[in-house]
Amino acid sequence: MAHRTLADKVPAAPARRGPCSWVPMTAMMSVMTLSTAFTKLFGVRHPVALAPMGGSAGGALAAAVSQGGGLGLLGATKGDPEWLAREVPVVRQGTDRPWGIGLWTWAIDVAAVERALECQPRAVLLSFGDPSPFTERIRRAGATLILQVTDMTEARQAVDLGADVIVAQGTESGGHGARHGRSTLPFVPAVVDLAAPTPVLAAGGIADGRGLAAALALGAEGALIGTRFQATAEALVDPSITTAIVEGRGQDTERNRVLDIARGASWPSRYTARTLGHRYLDRWRGREAELAADRQAQRDYQDDVARGEVPPLPVWAGEAVDLITDLPPAADLVTALAAQAEDALTRVTRAGKG
Numbered sequence: 001m002a003h004r005t006l007a008d009k010v011p012a013a014p015a016r017r018g019p020c021s022w023v024p025m026t027a028m029m030s031v032m033t034l035s036t037a038f039t040k041l042f043g044v045r046h047p048v049a050l051a052p053m054g055g056s057a058g059g060a061l062a063a064a065v066s067q068g069g070g071l072g073l074l075g076a077t078k079g080d081p082e083w084l085a086r087e088v089p090v091v092r093q094g095t096d097r098p099w100g101i102g103l104w105t106w107a108i109d110v111a112a113v114e115r116a117l118e119c120q121p122r123a124v125l126l127s128f129g130d131p132s133p134f135t136e137r138i139r140r141a142g143a144t145l146i147l148q149v150t151d152m153t154e155a156r157q158a159v160d161l162g163a164d165v166i167v168a169q170g171t172e173s174g175g176h177g178a179r180h181g182r183s184t185l186p187f188v189p190a191v192v193d194l195a196a197p198t199p200v201l202a203a204g205g206i207a208d209g210r211g212l213a214a215a216l217a218l219g220a221e222g223a224l225i226g227t228r229f230q231a232t233a234e235a236l237v238d239p240s241i242t243t244a245i246v247e248g249r250g251q252d253t254e255r256n257r258v259l260d261i262a263r264g265a266s267w268p269s270r271y272t273a274r275t276l277g278h279r280y281l282d283r284w285r286g287r288e289a290e291l292a293a294d295r296q297a298q299r300d301y302q303d304d305v306a307r308g309e310v311p312p313l314p315v316w317a318g319e320a321v322d323l324i325t326d327l328p329p330a331a332d333l334v335t336a337l338a339a340q341a342e343d344a345l346t347r348v349t350r351a352g353k354g
């Protein structure tokens with residue numbers, strides 16, 4: 001990816017200097033009152049959940065989000081015991097407020113769910129795959145069951161399985177999601193209508209309070225946010241990834257399977273990932289089957305990683321990456337998101353009366 005400066009990314013108009021700059025500081029300091037079914041369910045202050053980003057949503061980030069008044073979710077992927085043993089004490093030490101654990105449904109077994117439940121999370125979030133073998137066990141343990149869905153079939157199943165909260169993930173989102181995804185704007189209200197009265201969180205393309213306000217206007221009870229939280233002080237990411245996120249543009253993101261195949265990841269083909277541009281993506285776009293059969297190409301990828309010629313991991317980023325221009329502490333970000341959302345909703349209400 002060509003090096004870009006913030007000037008390339010951020011329009012000159014003062015109202016768009018950065019994700020927080022369009023809200024007066026005084027508004028950010030005031031007490032926010034965006035009370036929803038989600039905030040009531042968890043007893044949290046703001047309708048914001050941290051996406052359980054594999055690897056990057058560790059204990060420090062989850063704790064910071066919960067301390068900031070949102071719901072922090074650990075990105076525990078397959079429920080690796082060593083990862084949980086390292087990160088769960090960090091979240092426990094960092095907050096006495098509710099937090100949870102996210103797992104990849106396609107990659108786990110009941111034992112992984114048991115390991116997660118032993119950590120006594122307030123919530124377990126399952127994404128990507130058939131959650132039915134695990135939901136009853138989670139409910140029996142008394143944890144709140146959150147299911148992330150990427151299409152209407154998954155949404156229907158989540159309702160039938162009695163999810164306490166459903167996350168409707170639009171295709172703008174960073175990281176993995178449906179190969180044939182739906183856009184957040186029409187998908188969220190469709191899930192809200194299907195799932196009522198189950199609370200729905202919107203996910204995908206939300207990186208500031210205007211997006212959070214839009215999610216609430218669509219009937220969601222809050223937002224689950226990933227990419228924005230990668231550029232925070234507590235995220236477990238390499239500085240090169242933070243830089244790529246801060247400099248990246250939505251138009252540089254692309255949903256693809258190429259990078260999963262090249263790095264030998266065993267994601268099901270129905271879930272692709274939105275990433276920033278990458279040399280291997282340009283080389284193999286549209287030739288996924290050929291790449292999958294080409295062992296030498298996969299070895300070349302590993303060699304290029306070893307030589308430092310390609311980054312160890314793709315940069316997973318959603319379309320809202322344009323809005324990310326700074327690296328705040330995550331707790332401050334949660335407060336700012338809520339303040340910006342309240343400000344946006346107030347502006348809309350005033351405009352309606354004018």
Ligand SMILES: Cc1cc2nc3c(=O)[nH]c(=O)nc-3n(C[C@H](O)[C@H](O)[C@H](O)COP(=O)(O)O)c2cc1C
Pocket residue numbers: 051052053054055056075076077102103104126127148169172173174175176203204205206224225226227228230316317318319320
């Ligand atoms: C770096 C990254 C890693 C992610 N890893 C996971 C994961 O391990 N499990 C999961 O359920 N979702 C994961 N997601 C998807 C999020 O749950 C969420 O749907 C997405 O971040 C929302 O879109 P946004 O990035 O535009 O906020 C990941 C997203 C990103 C950006």
